[in-house]
Amino acid sequence: MFSKILIANRGEIAVRIIRACKEMGVATVAVYSEEDRNALHVALADQSYCIGGAEASGSYLNENQIISTAILAGAQAIHPGYGFLSENAHFARLCRKNGLVFIGPDPESMERLSDKAVLKELIRDTGLSVIPGTKAVTSVEEARKAAARIGYPVMLKACAGGGGRGIRLIHGADELEDAYLQATAEAVSAFGDGSVYLEKYIFPARHVELQILADEHGNAVCLGDRDCSLQRRNQKLLEETPSPAVSEEQRRKMIELAVDAVKKIGYVGAGTLEFLLDREGNFWFMEMNVRLQVEHCVTEMLTGIDLVKWQIRIAAGIPLNITQEDVRMTGSAVECRINAGSCGMLKMLHVPGGPSVRFDTCLIQGTVVSPYYDSLLGKLIVFAKTREETLRKMRAALCELVIDGIQTNIVEQLRIVEDERFISGNYDLSFMGNR
Amino acid sequence: MALLNFMKPMNELEEGGRTSAPVQRDAGEPEKKCPNCHKEIPLSRLWASDLVCTCGYHFRMKARQRIQMIADKDSFRELFSGMHSDNPLNFPGYREKIETVRAASGEKEAVVCGTAMIGKQRCCLFVMESYFMMGSMGSAVGEKITSLFEYAVQYRLPVVGFTVSGGARMQEGLLSLMQMAKTSAAVKQHSDAGLLYIAVLTDPTTGGVTASFAMEADIILAEPGATVGFAGARVIEQTTKKALPEGFQTAEFVLEHGFVDSIVPRSAQKKYLAEILQMHDGRAV
Numbered sequence: 001m002f003s004k005i006l007i008a009n010r011g012e013i014a015v016r017i018i019r020a021c022k023e024m025g026v027a028t029v030a031v032y033s034e035e036d037r038n039a040l041h042v043a044l045a046d047q048s049y050c051i052g053g054a055e056a057s058g059s060y061l062n063e064n065q066i067i068s069t070a071i072l073a074g075a076q077a078i079h080p081g082y083g084f085l086s087e088n089a090h091f092a093r094l095c096r097k098n099g100l101v102f103i104g105p106d107p108e109s110m111e112r113l114s115d116k117a118v119l120k121e122l123i124r125d126t127g128l129s130v131i132p133g134t135k136a137v138t139s140v141e142e143a144r145k146a147a148a149r150i151g152y153p154v155m156l157k158a159c160a161g162g163g164g165r166g167i168r169l170i171h172g173a174d175e176l177e178d179a180y181l182q183a184t185a186e187a188v189s190a191f192g193d194g195s196v197y198l199e200k201y202i203f204p205a206r207h208v209e210l211q212i213l214a215d216e217h218g219n220a221v222c223l224g225d226r227d228c229s230l231q232r233r234n235q236k237l238l239e240e241t242p243s244p245a246v247s248e249e250q251r252r253k254m255i256e257l258a259v260d261a262v263k264k265i266g267y268v269g270a271g272t273l274e275f276l277l278d279r280e281g282n283f284w285f286m287e288m289n290v291r292l293q294v295e296h297c298v299t300e301m302l303t304g305i306d307l308v309k310w311q312i313r314i315a316a317g318i319p320l321n322i323t324q325e326d327v328r329m330t331g332s333a334v335e336c337r338i339n340a341g342s343c344g345m346l347k348m349l350h351v352p353g354g355p356s357v358r359f360d361t362c363l364i365q366g367t368v369v370s371p372y373y374d375s376l377l378g379k380l381i382v383f384a385k386t387r388e389e390t391l392r393k394m395r396a397a398l399c400e401l402v403i404d405g406i407q408t409n410i411v412e413q414l415r416i417v418e419d420e421r422f423i424s425g426n427y428d429l430s431f432m433g434n435r
Numbered sequence: 436m437a438l439l440n441f442m443k444p445m446n447e448l449e450e451g452g453r454t455s456a457p458v459q460r461d462a463g464e465p466e467k468k469c470p471n472c473h474k475e476i477p478l479s480r481l482w483a484s485d486l487v488c489t490c491g492y493h494f495r496m497k498a499r500q501r502i503q504m505i506a507d508k509d510s511f512r513e514l515f516s517g518m519h520s521d522n523p524l525n526f527p528g529y530r531e532k533i534e535t536v537r538a539a540s541g542e543k544e545a546v547v548c549g550t551a552m553i554g555k556q557r558c559c560l561f562v563m564e565s566y567f568m569m570g571s572m573g574s575a576v577g578e579k580i581t582s583l584f585e586y587a588v589q590y591r592l593p594v595v596g597f598t599v600s601g602g603a604r605m606q607e608g609l610l611s612l613m614q615m616a617k618t619s620a621a622v623k624q625h626s627d628a629g630l631l632y633i634a635v636l637t638d639p640t641t642g643g644v645t646a647s648f649a650m651e652a653d654i655i656l657a658e659p660g661a662t663v664g665f666a667g668a669r670v671i672e673q674t675t676k677k678a679l680p681e682g683f684q685t686a687e688f689v690l691e692h693g694f695v696d697s698i699v700p701r702s703a704q705k706k707y708l709a710e711i712l713q714m715h716d717g718r719a720v
Binding site for chain 2: 350392395396398399400402411414418
């Protein structure tokens with residue numbers, strides 16, 4: 001096992017990883033921007049180094065600075081968390097060149113799997129269904145022809161996409177040219193890669209994903225599904241497991257296919273297969289996330305398996321000691337993302353407690369929420385034996401959560417978990433609508 | 436530091452199980468027999484349920500207990516507490532009887548008057564006392580009620596009155612009967628001032644009280660099962676030599692015949708009165 005790990009991230013996920021390391025007896029190195037000098041992850045880590053200014057490009061995305069900090073601090077591995085460098089194959093390669101372990105898949109897999117068009121080809125051979133679509137299209141004309149073949153409405157997506165950027169919905173041929181130009185421009189600015197592809201627009205649909213853990217010894221397990229259909233503008237707001245839309249029979253079948261697919265691709269690490277679930281119960285493969293997900297906590301609460309610790313163990317070459325039969329999937333877990341609606345200083349924080357109530361956050365009194373980074377303040381996760389009890393627990397916990405000094409979406413989350421459609425479990429990606 | 440102001444989760448009550456603790460009967464605890472269901476009810480339970488049996492029977496209630504039940508906490512301010520009857524006709528034994536009743540009931544007269552808040556609505560309140568010569572109306576009762584209505588006109592307040600009475604107090608003869616006219620005149624003045632008067636008839640409301648201020652309210656409510664009438668049923672039967680219909684002179688019977696507006700069980704009275712008071716904002720219309 002590595003004796004020291006550098007955490008190349010900030011916020012609640014950096015805190016989450018440091019906590020896992022502390023439990024494992026691993027020393028931690030935090031890196032931070034000038035803006036974050038008083039942040040919780042900086043205080044919690046054994047060593048902390050300022051690596052640049054407030055802008056992420058100069059700090060949390062500054063590959064060279066992070067690598068040299070890791071070497072100087074004597075870390076053997078780097079955990080990238082999610083976002084920032086977590087899906088950056090170049091950075092993973094840089095780690096390897098410098099004798100550092102990147103906690104995540106190897107750069108070759110990342111490259112293969114980050115190109116969504118290539119990934120779909122790979123997945124098609126595994127027995128999972130892929131949304132009808134194209135490989136990268138290089139011109140408006142090519143896109144027009146492909147769209148006509150697939151049939152409108154179609155989605156235009158960035159090959160290197162993620163986080164809902166570089167995506168356009170096109171209802172008819174007349175909208176195609178504008179959408180193509182906008183999406184490519186957005187993809188260039190967001191990912192540095194302007195290539196886009198087309199796929200059939202499935203509606204109404206739910207976003208259901210499967211969590212995978214796979215080691216380098218050929219073992220793989222699926223830790224169940226997560227329903228992430230509650231989204232606003234492609235940003236997830238609330239996640240739950242198991243999905244109320246998936247039957248036991250379907251789940252068992254999908255888990256089998258997913259484990260099989262991951263083994264065939266030869267993927268190693270924690271990963272997520274994302275699907276669209278249509279009304280007829282068909283799973284359409286969308287993409288694979290080759291990193292830890294924000295919503296990994298619901299899976300942890302349901303299964304009792306610590307995903308961050310297993311990421312580290314897998315990176316250290318330790319074989320999985322869990323078989324598919326060992327994975328407990330009874331009960332229900334829900335996560336509400338608590339986002340900031342304004343910048344400012346946290347005056348007072350009160351965190352709800354009680355059995356199976358978890359609040360993963362980076363907030364401490366005096367924390368300043370700045371406009372430089374994303375708005376996630378924390379994640380409130382609850383677990384109970386039944387979905388009904390979980391929702392009751394979530395309502396009570398949301399009411400007890402007090403974040404004073406910063407505007408938040410706590411009340412909005414409460415309205416969601418009180419909504420009859422949500423309670424019934426019969427909701428889809430259109431739930432938030434124009435809310 | 437100020438207390439945190441938490442939101443309240445809208446979780447429905449879980450189903451199943453007991454809804455309250457079962458009664459733990461102490462050996463030897465006094466009980467009261469319900470005249471309706473004939474069950475023995477421990478007094479502690481009866482008191483906890485505002486003297487209403489599980490079968491719905493409403494036991495008689497002392498005036499002060501009723502004030503405590505109906506008025507907002509610590510809001511009752513008593514008025515005219517010094518007024519009391521003398522023995523103007525030198526009726527034999529009246530003075531002794533009244534002394535005994537005063538000692539037993541703890542009241543000086545058969546009605547308690549004052550101002551109170553009911554569900555945050557300010558009003559004048561009178562409650563008659565059944566344990567004081569069965570709430571009979573003598574000159575002091577009439578004067579107290581008249582004074583309360585005059586007070587209500589002066590301060591432009593609605594009046595809520597709980598009636599319980601066997602009728603005019605025979606020991607005061609004509610002076611008692613005169614109270615019917617006097618109280619009626621006061622109610623009329625209150626009404627002419629455009630103010631609201633709500634009467635709640637409780638068991639029994641009979642005789643001169645029924646024939647005067649009890650039946651002159653803008654809104655007349657009654658407790659379930661209360662006897663409401665003028666002359667006693669036996670007297671009517673003997674006079675008319677006709678059998679009376681079943682349920683004659685019960686609150687339900689008089690409701691059916693249009694003498695009262697609604698029957699409101701004790702448990703709902705406070706909310707009901709508060710709502711009416713709020714809707715009328717003290718005015719009769």
